Amino acid sequence: MTDITGFFNARQDGDTHAKSLFTGIGGDPSDTIISDLPTFLEAAGRDYGILRKPALVNDPFGGVDEHGNIVPVTREVEGQYHLTRTNDGRVVSPHTVTGQYEPLTLLDIAAEIQPWCDAGWVTPDAVYSGKNESLEVLCLRMDASGMLPNGEQWDHYIVFRNPHGSGGKAKGTIISYKPVCSNTFGAIGRGIEFSVTHRMSAKMTEEERQAVMAKR
Numbered sequence: 001m002t003d004i005t006g007f008f009n010a011r012q013d014g015d016t017h018a019k020s021l022f023t024g025i026g027g028d029p030s031d032t033i034i035s036d037l038p039t040f041l042e043a044a045g046r047d048y049g050i051l052r053k054p055a056l057v058n059d060p061f062g063g064v065d066e067h068g069n070i071v072p073v074t075r076e077v078e079g080q081y082h083l084t085r086t087n088d089g090r091v092v093s094p095h096t097v098t099g100q101y102e103p104l105t106l107l108d109i110a111a112e113i114q115p116w117c118d119a120g121w122v123t124p125d126a127v128y129s130g131k132n133e134s135l136e137v138l139c140l141r142m143d144a145s146g147m148l149p150n151g152e153q154w155d156h157y158i159v160f161r162n163p164h165g166s167g168g169k170a171k172g173t174i175i176s177y178k179p180v181c182s183n184t185f186g187a188i189g190r191g192i193e194f195s196v197t198h199r200m201s202a203k204m205t206e207e208e209r210q211a212v213m214a215k216r
Contacts, residue, residue, distance in 0.1 A: 006025045007027055007030070008022070008125070009034050009125050010030045010032060025128060030043055035124070037124050038110050040124035041107060041110060050084070050086070050104070051085075051103065054081055055080040057075060059075050079098055081101070093134060093164050094134045097165050103164070109138065109162065117140075121143055124141075125141040126139040135163050136161070136163075139160075141157050155178075156175070157177060158174055159173050161173075
């Protein structure tokens with residue numbers, strides 16, 4: 001089993017204890033507070049793209065050499081693709097996807113929700129991946145945190161889960177977290193407030209697909 005390593009945003013300059021609701025996940029916090037989401041992803045090494053690459057298979061009977069002998073060749077599997085990262089070439093999809101699948105990156109998500117950060121409503125909190133890098137988790141902390149009249153302290157977060165090649169949608173959940181409790185990870189699994197699909201019609205032209213991606 002591979003340990004999950006995250007990157008955490010400081011709550012104050014020089015903060016070394018900023019792991020919030022992700023206690024138990026290893027990783028280092030930033031030295032300074034990062035309010036810009038793309039900058040936070042760059043500092044975490046998560047500012048890569050996701051490419052759709054044709055799946056290959058070794059066909060033992062697929063070729064003929066210059067002497068007419070049948071020889072093995074590597075060929076593409078029609079309509080099947082792997083998803084790979086642009087920074088290291090790692091395959092992040094647990095299985096192949098079809099031509100209808102459109103990769104969605106953390107930078108794509110950041111482009112949509114950076115205005116929330118600009119308005120001071122949320123701040124980047126944590127980012128990590130699991131399931132052999134096929135699932136990315138991005139957490140934002142909300143400015144609505146505070147103490148209730150009865151003395152209970154609550155923190156509020158938005159957690160995005162972006163699967164690659166499984167699940168079909170990027171999903172976001174709003175979580176209210178009581179720091180003195182130990183049931184945080186149970187809370188993460190409850191309730192999906194919004195989702196973004198990875199799938200598009202295979203009948204679209206490339207121009208139509210780009211227009212839909214921009215609208216999404």
